[in-house]
Amino acid sequence: MAKPGAPSNVAGESGGRSAETRRLLIEAAVTTLQSEGYAGASARAIAERAGSNQGLIFYHFGSVANLLLAALDAVSSARMERYGESVAEVGTTGELVETATDIFRSDLDAGYITVLVEMIAGASSTPGLGAEVAARIEPWKAFAQDAIEHSLHGSPLGALLPSEDIAYAVVALYLGLEMLSHLEGDRQPALALFAHAQRLAALFETMTVTPTTREAK
Amino acid sequence: MAKPGAPSNVAGESGGRSAETRRLLIEAAVTTLQSEGYAGASARAIAERAGSNQGLIFYHFGSVANLLLAALDAVSSARMERYGESVAEVGTTGELVETATDIFRSDLDAGYITVLVEMIAGASSTPGLGAEVAARIEPWKAFAQDAIEHSLHGSPLGALLPSEDIAYAVVALYLGLEMLSHLEGDRQPALALFAHAQRLAALFETMTVTPTTREAK
């Protein structure tokens, strides 16, 4: 391996001049993707935001696409960490929906899903990028499936539909809601849906706690 | 008005040299958006596909963005026409889901939703484009809401959730499923979801025909 676009930086020096530059570029790449989209995320635009020379992108990452993938990685890993904490506390379906609402709101406000959406849509224009992006979506699907299995375990809905398929739909809906919210500059309709989901989850739970509670009328 | 980018072509001549060029360009714009994405839909790329000079795009449409919007319009109106026919025959929720499946499959295969997705994602990079695209999504939402109201009218689910909110979710899911299917080059998971929805719709109908059927146990 040892390709030119990935300097080793072996020394024990703690500062890490190279690492700092890389960090700045990745941060700028995230911001640029969010506000200018994939088509606007050029080497020049990103470098300007990072306050560095555009040539550095090719030295440190080999290509713009590679830098954007690094940006996607950074966002993904940061989010996964947060998700992991939240989902550990989830038991019932109602709690799951509540947690999902919180996560969605903060993801939406921070523009994390925007990065994902732009990379997916942008992948069409850069050969080979699609597979890389697809691989980075897998953890999101796996996470969703995991959360669903934990909270729907033993529930009727869980018996009716494979958790893998539900997870696929959840991720798709997540992406779609971001697109519409972002486009219209209005997160309200999407959040209204989560409110509905919470109501339905509550209703669903009371309906199916046990069939025998019915006779207590 | 009478802006330079929109020639009048007033004469009664049926051929329409200008109209033909415009048609070719719009067609090529659709194809290019589908296979190269928004970032790859440059004037040169589109013109090459159309077999014409790239300068014609600016003469006929004023800018690349305007041509892409025209392409989106063409796709939208073509689809709306087909949708209108299909939904007229829909009565029950089960039929609605069945019709939605057919529509989704053909839209997916023909790449129509791809055009929508690329335009939404691409809008971030071109000032002013977002509002134009948003306006062109309205008919899709209105159509979905209309179809939902027709088939859910009087049903319990219809009473539980506002049709406008369901429509929003449906459009979002539609977009998200396209993104994932396109990215992974596999439409199977998305179609599996529609199959589940059909099963659930059938189950839902038998469960809620009338509450009094329960006593017949």
Add this chain to the structure above:
DNA sequence: GTCTATACTTGGATAGAC
């Protein structure tokens, strides 16, 4: 090893030919 100055390519837009 890190970064900058420069080379070359592609893209948007228009002046002017027909």
Add this chain to the structure above:
DNA sequence: GTCTATCCAAGTATAGAC
């Protein structure tokens, strides 16, 4: 009115300076 030749800006990538 329709189209083409041409211009300049913006993009990627690298040769070479430090």
